[in-house]
Amino acid sequence: xxxxxxxxxxxxxxxxxxxxxxxxxxxxxxxxxxxxxxxxxxxxxxxxxxxxxxxxxxxxxxxxxxxxxxxxxxxxxxxxxxxxxxxxxxxxxxxxxxxxx
Numbered sequence: 216x217x218x219x220x221x222x223x224x225x226x227x228x229x230x231x232x233x234x235x236x237x238x239x240x241x242x243x244x245x246x247x248x249x250x251x252x253x254x255x256x257x258x259x260x261x262x263x264x265x266x267x268x269x270x271x272x273x274x275x276x277x278x279x280x281x282x283x284x285x286x287x288x289x290x291x292x293x294x295x296x297x298x299x300x301x302x303x304x305x306x307x308x309x310x311x312x313x314x315x316x
Contacts, residue, residue: 268300280315289315 274290281287286297287305289312296305 268297269302271295271302277312278314287315289313 271288271290274288274292274295276288276290276295278289279286280289284298288295288297288302291311292304293308293310294305294312294315295302
């Protein structure tokens with residue numbers, strides 16, 4: 216298909232395919248630039264950052280509860296509290312605890 220412009224001093228007929236190719240090159244350049252920028256960018260991280268702490272000393276946690284910066288764990292050997300990265304026995308050491316509210 217051809218388009219033709221008959222006004223004096225105007226361009227002559229051009230193929231539609233040529234016009235599409237001329238329009239498409241900025242899209243290709245933009246896509247290549249965007250892809251390069253995304254691949255070269257440093258990795259993004261979510262707002263929450265988890266850091267490992269020491270495991271419970273000889274116990275398996277059956278339930279967890281938290282309050283502020285303190286974490287409590289129910290275990291077969293009582294309730295343990297994680298505060299400032301250190302586990303301490305919080306009570307009920309002679310009982311098996313299966314849940315915490």
